[in-house]
Amino acid sequence: MNINKDAERIIVEVVQRLMDRWATTPEAVEEAIFDVIYQERRRLETDPMGTTEQANFYDMIQTQALHASPQQQRELLRLIIERFAREIQGHFNPVVYKVATSLVPTGLNAMLNTLSPIRLVQGMLGDAESLANQARLRGETTLLQKLAKMGTIVLVPTHSSNLDSVLVGFSLYKLGLPPFSYGAGLNLFANKLFGFFMHNLGAYKVDRRKKAELYKDALKTYAGVTMELGYHNLFFPGGTRSRSGAVERKLKKGLLGAAMDAYIHNLTAGKKNPDIFVVPCTINYQLVLEAATLIDDYLKAEGKSRYIIEDDEFSRPKLVLDFVRKLFRLQSKVDIVFGRPMDLFGNPVDESGQSLDRYGRPIDRTRYVLINGRPGFDLQRDREYTNELAEAVVRQYMENTVIKPVNLVSHVVMQRLRRANPQMGLYRLLRTGGRQESFSLKEVYQELQSVMEALMEEASQGKVVLDEAIRGMDPVMVMGEALAHMEVFHTRPALMRRGDRLFHHDRNLLLYYGNRLGMHSIMDGQGNV
Amino acid sequence: MSDRRFDVVVVGAGAFGTTLATILTQAGRRVLLNTRRQEQADEINHKHTNERYSPGFKLPKKLVADTDLHGAIKQTDLVLMVVPSKYFRPVARAVGEVIQGDQVLLHATKGIQIEPFKLMSDILHEETVALKIGVLSGPNLSREIMAGKPAGAVIASRFDEVIKRSQALFEGSLLRTYEARDVIGVEVGGSFKNIIALAAGAADGMELGDNLKSLLLTRGLTEMMRFGTALGAKPLTFMGLAGIGDLMATCASRLSRNNQVGYRMARGESLEEIQASTNHVAEGVTTVKAVLNRSLELGLDLHVVKGVYKGLYEGYTAREAMQWMMSGKPGKEIDIDVRGCL
Numbered sequence: 001m002n003i004n005k006d007a008e009r010i011i012v013e014v015v016q017r018l019m020d021r022w023a024t025t026p027e028a029v030e031e032a033i034f035d036v037i038y039q040e041r042r043r044l045e046t047d048p049m050g051t052t053e054q055a056n057f058y059d060m061i062q063t064q065a066l067h068a069s070p071q072q073q074r075e076l077l078r079l080i081i082e083r084f085a086r087e088i089q090g091h092f093n094p095v096v097y098k099v100a101t102s103l104v105p106t107g108l109n110a111m112l113n114t115l116s117p118i119r120l121v122q123g124m125l126g127d128a129e130s131l132a133n134q135a136r137l138r139g140e141t142t143l144l145q146k147l148a149k150m151g152t153i154v155l156v157p158t159h160s161s162n163l164d165s166v167l168v169g170f171s172l173y174k175l176g177l178p179p180f181s182y183g184a185g186l187n188l189f190a191n192k193l194f195g196f197f198m199h200n201l202g203a204y205k206v207d208r209r210k211k212a213e214l215y216k217d218a219l220k221t222y223a224g225v226t227m228e229l230g231y232h233n234l235f236f237p238g239g240t241r242s243r244s245g246a247v248e249r250k251l252k253k254g255l256l257g258a259a260m261d262a263y264i265h266n267l268t269a270g271k272k273n274p275d276i277f278v279v280p281c282t283i284n285y286q287l288v289l290e291a292a293t294l295i296d297d298y299l300k301a302e303g304k305s306r307y308i309i310e311d312d313e314f315s316r317p318k319l320v321l322d323f324v325r326k327l328f329r330l331q332s333k334v335d336i337v338f339g340r341p342m343d344l345f346g347n348p349v350d351e352s353g354q355s356l357d358r359y360g361r362p363i364d365r366t367r368y369v370l371i372n373g374r375p376g377f378d379l380q381r382d383r384e385y386t387n388e389l390a391e392a393v394v395r396q397y398m399e400n401t402v403i404k405p406v407n408l409v410s411h412v413v414m415q416r417l418r419r420a421n422p423q424m425g426l427y428r429l430l431r432t433g434g435r436q437e438s439f440s441l442k443e444v445y446q447e448l449q450s451v452m453e454a455l456m457e458e459a460s461q462g463k464v465v466l467d468e469a470i471r472g473m474d475p476v477m478v479m480g481e482a483l484a485h486m487e488v489f490h491t492r493p494a495l496m497r498r499g500d501r502l503f504h505h506d507r508n509l510l511l512y513y514g515n516r517l518g519m520h521s522i523m524d525g526q527g528n529v
Numbered sequence: 530m531s532d533r534r535f536d537v538v539v540v541g542a543g544a545f546g547t548t549l550a551t552i553l554t555q556a557g558r559r560v561l562l563n564t565r566r567q568e569q570a571d572e573i574n575h576k577h578t579n580e581r582y583s584p585g586f587k588l589p590k591k592l593v594a595d596t597d598l599h600g601a602i603k604q605t606d607l608v609l610m611v612v613p614s615k616y617f618r619p620v621a622r623a624v625g626e627v628i629q630g631d632q633v634l635l636h637a638t639k640g641i642q643i644e645p646f647k648l649m650s651d652i653l654h655e656e657t658v659a660l661k662i663g664v665l666s667g668p669n670l671s672r673e674i675m676a677g678k679p680a681g682a683v684i685a686s687r688f689d690e691v692i693k694r695s696q697a698l699f700e701g702s703l704l705r706t707y708e709a710r711d712v713i714g715v716e717v718g719g720s721f722k723n724i725i726a727l728a729a730g731a732a733d734g735m736e737l738g739d740n741l742k743s744l745l746l747t748r749g750l751t752e753m754m755r756f757g758t759a760l761g762a763k764p765l766t767f768m769g770l771a772g773i774g775d776l777m778a779t780c781a782s783r784l785s786r787n788n789q790v791g792y793r794m795a796r797g798e799s800l801e802e803i804q805a806s807t808n809h810v811a812e813g814v815t816t817v818k819a820v821l822n823r824s825l826e827l828g829l830d831l832h833v834v835k836g837v838y839k840g841l842y843e844g845y846t847a848r849e850a851m852q853w854m855m856s857g858k859p860g861k862e863i864d865i866d867v868r869g870c871l
Contacts, residue, residue, distance in 0.1 A: 345630065345660060357625065357658045368630030368660065380689040381661070387687070388660055 026070035039212040084218040139338035150353040151275030159236035162314040180234035224258035243298035245512035251390045267375035280339035284402035295512035339396040346392030409482035411514035430507040438501040448475035535605040544582040544671040546611035554589040556702035562594040570594040613810040614640025625657035634659040639719035640812040641819040663691040666719035667770035668778030681705040683770040685715040714766030717757040723813030725749030726787035729780035734795025752831040787813040795847035
């Protein structure tokens with residue numbers, strides 16, 4: 001792949017496809033232009049990242065569009081689209097990309113030292129590396145490595161923290177894989193360390209403040225075109241960090257749909273390596289840096305929660321460092337579980353790139369997209385395929401979720417709280433803590449024991465993964481580990497032990513961490529085991 | 530790429546499979562009827578009859594029957610499975626050995642797998658790689674259609690293509706087909722009504738009159754809706770052909786197998802005696818188990834379902850079962866959340 005050439009080719013392709021879709025009639029062109037002007041001006045009124053240059057650009061477009069012929073309006077639309085495409089692409093640096101892809105992963109520092117801008121943030125380096133070393137890679141890593149050579153990988157992880165993309169980035173690097181193209185929010189680029197990696201290691205820019213449909217389509221198209229050109233892609237199909245702490249069950253399907261389009265494009269173009277493989281991935285922390293902000297946001301009345309949060313823990317570098325160091329001191333591992341790679345129809349794929357049915361019989365996946373014997377697009381059909389794929393991704397999320405002591409203990413204490421206060425609404429319970437400020441540790445141990453047994457049963461059926469500490473089946477150990485974590489980071493420990501009693505201080509956090517179990521069947525019915 | 534010699538392969542040469550194959554052949558489609566038994570295939574090919582399942586009817590000469598399932602599926606774009614629920618999974622598995630992603634897989638089976646609870650479309654998902662799956666259901670008494678009388682059915686699928694291709698298949702046939710998206714609703718409707726038909730047949734057998742029968746049907750319908758919506762169906766689906774439409778035909782007609790079973794039980798025959806005397810499968814007899822188990826898991830109290838279950842499996846006579854159904858405190862008449870269904 002020639003990256004330099006591709007960067008320009010991506011722009012050309014994106015512009016052409018958007019023009020094909022949006023400039024169908026003179027009326028459509030005009031509507032698209034004025035919608036963008038309206039949406040962008042609204043954004044510029046409040047956006048701190050907005051510039052006069054941007055405002056001038058839209059003033060210019062408006063002045064010209066009002067008097068333009070249909071042909072001239074088409075050109076103005078093309079100008080807007082190209083601007084969007086270039087904004088999304090950012091300053092792609094092929095040199096860095098090449099260095100990163102060609103290096104044998106001997107150590108992070110080896111790579112980083114070859115990159116001069118990193119010296120700017122050298123102070124943070126050790127911590128970044130220690131965070132990376134905390135990551136424990138599990139699951140189908142070998143299969144992923146093999147398939148990455150045969151087709152385009154679309155990696156779709158669960159999302160709980162802004163640290164996710166960094167961890168996944170390092171993990172891919174450890175696996176000897178090239179950087180993945182990844183759409184990162186503009187706020188992440190603002191952070192020096194992360195911004196540096198994102199910029200140069202395949203990230204493109206997503207400006208969530210831009211609301212124009214055309215812009216959203218440009219993002220999707222950009223991702224699709226990179227997939228077609230064989231760049232592995234990474235995106236979080238949950239769309240945003242999980243607010244409740246639960247693993248995502250509803251996915252945004254736009255980018256998964258872009259993968260389907262890319263695949264069909266590849267087939268119709270008769271490409272040699274047309275295949276796109278989807279790899280679900282779960283990222284499992286004991287503690288989540290932004291937990292307090294996220295659950296707080298979740299608990300705000302529905303509809304009022306914020307899609308973009310920019311003033312959270314992540315925006316305070318000192319806090320991030322503190323967090324990473326504490327995790328390191330606790331030897332707290334972050335489990336990154338790579339799921340079974342699938343084709344775009346939800347079928348598993350083996351190491352030769354062959355799709356299989358549930359009995360291991362080979363399938364000709366190209367036949368799903370045939371129309372009268374030739375590969376072709378069918379909007380409605382492809383949307384349904386994408387729905388099926390999303391369901392398959394969610395199933396793997398559930399199966400590959402690693403339950404950790406903090407999750408388990410939080411769940412058990414929340415359940416006790418609810419049972420002890422049957423008449424109390426959730427919000428009041430969270431605020432007041434109900435009638436008992438503490439529970440007998442012995443009783444909590446007993447309950448932990450029975451929940452662990454139920455979880456062991458689920459784990460033996462492959463429905464969930466349990467952390468080592470839980471597999472030991474010793475409630476005292478599990479509690480010890482959970483408390484050790486909760487006591488170190490969050491300003492107010494969610495739980496504390498005093499003598500033979502367990503005190504709950506921050507129910508919001510208990511709810512957040514406990515929700516990670518919420519999707520498993522032990523919670524069905526009354527929420528009891 | 531396979532050679533597509535047939536417009537449709539109908540899998541299962543029971544009464545309804547034979548009926549569908551017949552009307553499609555009459556409408557000019559190239560139909561291959563797949564059956565397990567060679568002598569049945571020979572009878573259809575040479576004598577143009579299927580005496581065991583469609584006694585007294587002549588089948589079209591152009592209708593071809595065969596026992597080679599794999600060979601058959603390779604020769605079509607559309608497979609239509611009409612197999613009793615009891616054999617549905619093994620047959621689906623066999624279909625799954627050859628069917629590919631471009632082919633449409635439609636079924637017309639009105640039943641549910643008991644343990645674990647599975648709708649037929651779930652089984653097709655599990656046993657095959659086909660995604661373009663759909664269901665055909667409605668008031669379709671085989672003998673009436675075989676006698677040349679027109680009828681209507683609904684075809685439900687998440688895929689436009691499945692609906693379009695299936696509708697094109699039935700165009701010009703005795704079956705008018707309507708389109709729907711709610712696969713779960715259509716499958717639940719077609720299966721659940723067999724339970725109600727058992728109760729309605731029993732009421733007839735005891736000569737309890739039309740008022741009571743109407744009561745059973747109506748209460749049964751609300752139970753069908755409560756059950757279906759709990760599984761994710763849309764309530765309005767049950768107002769359609771697969772719900773009330775099928776219910777009316779099945780419960781009114783002595784041609785319905787389930788209605789017959791209820792009727793004969795009320796007249797003093799045992800379930801075993803009835804089953805031993807017929808080639809046909811009364812799906813309601815097993816569906817009631819599946820529905821009862823699942824309704825308990827869902828926390829639903831389905832009175833008609835429980836009454837039928839008692840009559841079939843708990844040693845209640847038909848009269849005792851009916852008395853049980855009439856006992857207990859009546860609740861709200863309509864107890865379904867219809868928000869979002871309009």
